[in-house]
Amino acid sequence: MDFTPDPDEELIRETVRGVCARFDDAYWSERDARHEFPWAFYGAMADGGWVGIAIPEAYGGGGRGINEASVVLEEVAASGAAMNGCSAVHLSIFGMHPVVLHGSEEMRRAYLPRVANGDLHVAFGVTEPDAGTDTPSIKTRALREPDGSYRIRGRKVWTSKALEAERVLLLCRTTPLEECAKRTDGMTLFLAPLRDPAVTITPIPKAGRNAVASCEVVYDDLRVEEADRVGEEGRGFRYLVDGLNAERILIASEALGIGKVALRRAVAYAKERVVFGRPIGQNQAVAFPLAEIHARLWAAEGMIRRAAWMLDRRMPCGEEANLAKYLAAEAGFAAADHAVQVHGGFGYAEEYHVARYWREARLMKIAPITQELVLAYVSEHVLGLPRSY
Secondary structure (H helix, E strand, O other), rough: OOOOOOOHHHHHHHHHHHHHOOOOHHHHHHHHHHHHHHHHHHHHHOOOOOOOOOOOHHHOOOOHHHHHHHHHHOOOOOOOHHOOOHHHHHHHHHHHHHHHHHOOHHHHHHHHHHHHHHOOOOOOOOOOOOOOOOOOOOOEEEEEEEOOEEEEEEEEEOOOOOOOOOEEEEEEOOOOOHHHOOOOEEEEEEEOOOOOOOEEEEEOOOOOOOOOOOOEEEEEEEEEEEEEEOOOOHHHHHHHHHHHHHHHHHHHHHHHHHHHHHHHHHHHEEEEHHOEEEEEEHHHHHHHHHHHHHHHEEEEEEEEHHHHHHOOOOOOOHHHHHHHHHHHHHHHHHHHHHHHHHHHHHHHHHHHHHHHHHHHHHHOOOOOOOOEEEEEHHHHOOOOOOOOO
8 A cells, every 4th residue: 555645635635624614513413403404514515526526527526536535524524514414425425336337328427417516316225124234135126017117115214315315226126035046136226216106205213313314215106217227137236235345434434534523522621621620631531541542543544544545446345344344433433432421411411512423423333234244244254254144
């Protein structure tokens, strides 16, 4: 790896920080409390070209790699926007990757420029209530009609941005599981319409990140044209897998950003809060955990940069991407959790914002893959131990 400082990366950081500085913690607390999508922030990011940073230049995007996209999302999170800010733009920045790689030329030209300029919001419909991370067990079905179109019936959960999105990348079974040679066969990916009477969207009440709703979405005989199928029928799961390493790197960057802002606030409070005639940061019981978290965040950042460097050069990086997600989620949550502890009772008060970071950092240990499944991957595919599930 080349560890020479990249002037482009520093310019990206400075510019994104400038955009995010217009949206302070009060803005994000208000959006979260009111369950309001951060339209002003999203518009500013789109106007700056950051929403389309990873979309190819041929389709109106910036044509940059995962490393640059990860830097953008890290800075968004580190500004205090945390997951509310990242989730507002994450799917636009990289969610269309399956379309970039496997969509028809007509599909790419119709949709990618609108995603790049911020006009088109797209959601992601994979998870189901009875399947979870066991994706091959999904039950949502897409049945082929005589005219070549499809009728989709089923239910998805945790579909973020469904209320704002015009389209959804929707994974369905086109062949029943019992008829497939492999469990991962027989699934097809569609860029399906969401604003249709056959679609019912219901927000799911949740603990945090409430500026961006996560929804249950029911599809009741939704008609989808053949032209809106991404790639070949039955290969949808493979298309999703193509983007899994990139997704883990981006999520890791968001967790890192939350950790950085939480640590920054904790250190500032430890310097200014005086108890028993001395700043609490003078006490080793406060100072040492903060120093350890600083070290853990640096370690996670190193793994993120390594994984992104490898992915952008099309090198195998399953181990690195998974470890980046694991280390960053652990370090980010530890930072947020200790920031609450350093603030004492005030850590539970919304005005200090660390409770919001804590709620959102906790999510990173669950989504888009649990820490336990990362360890299962490492156990089996890195260490060569027998498969445990």
